[in-house]
Amino acid sequence: MGTMGRFLKEQDGTAKTVFIGPCTAKKTEFQREEYQGYVDSVMTFEELQALIDSKDIDVTTLEKTDLCQASYYGRIFARSGGLSEAVASDMKNRSSEFEVKPISCNGIEECRSALLKASKGVLPYNFIEGMACKGGCVGGAGCLNHDDKNAKKIDDYAKEATSENVK
Ligand code: SF4
Numbered sequence: 001m002g003t004m005g006r007f008l009k010e011q012d013g014t015a016k017t018v019f020i021g022p023c024t025a026k027k028t029e030f031q032r033e034e035y036q037g038y039v040d041s042v043m044t045f046e047e048l049q050a051l052i053d054s055k056d057i058d059v060t061t062l063e064k065t066d067l068c069q070a071s072y073y074g075r076i077f078a079r080s081g082g083l084s085e086a087v088a089s090d091m092k093n094r095s096s097e098f099e100v101k102p103i104s105c106n107g108i109e110e111c112r113s114a115l116l117k118a119s120k121g122v123l124p125y126n127f128i129e130g131m132a133c134k135g136g137c138v139g140g141a142g143c144l145n146h147d148d149k150n151a152k153k154i155d156d157y158a159k160e161a162t163s164e165n166v167k
Contacts, residue, residue, distance in 0.1 A: 001026050001042075002035030009038050016040050020048055022140025025132065044142025071165050075158035079151040080104050080136035084129045093165075102127040107134045 076082030084102035103125040111130040117123035133139040
């Protein structure tokens with residue numbers, strides 16, 4: 001989030017940057033000294049919904065506008081395993097000889113276990129995808145729901161992307 005905020009501000013110094021997502025951890029990241037001035041506000045999906053409700057806005061009646069296009073890999077970032085797939089694909093595209101052997105950790109305990117094994121040199125993987133929330137960001141605390149079908153919906157949405165590149 002901080003890196004994206006910095007990128008956007010460097011592109012346009014007048015831009016206002018608001019992170020809207022499922023992640024309550026971003027509220028802490030927002031306060032880190034190295035990102036000061038790059039992110040103007042952080043809001044969870046729940047908070048956005050509350051704001052919309054407080055203004056009596058019925059979003060179903062609003063005209064649709066085009067979203068910025070994210071790639072297949074950009075979209076699957078939202079679920080566990082997506083980050084690893086994106087990194088592996090990017091390494092392949094760069095013709096890198098480095099073979100990514102990822103482990104996707106769901107939740108804090110799996111992250112802790114993988115990091116402990118890595119610190120002892122017994123983890124048989126070379127890339128740790130550590131998702132503090134079970135299922136990845138789709139299971140984040142600020143999501144509007146935690147339906148079991150959400151990961152499948154992300155995959156369906158990702159397949160509609162017109163770009164395969166990682167971005
Ligand atoms: S997995 Fe959870 S804590 Fe980690 S970035 Fe996603 S929403 Fe935030």
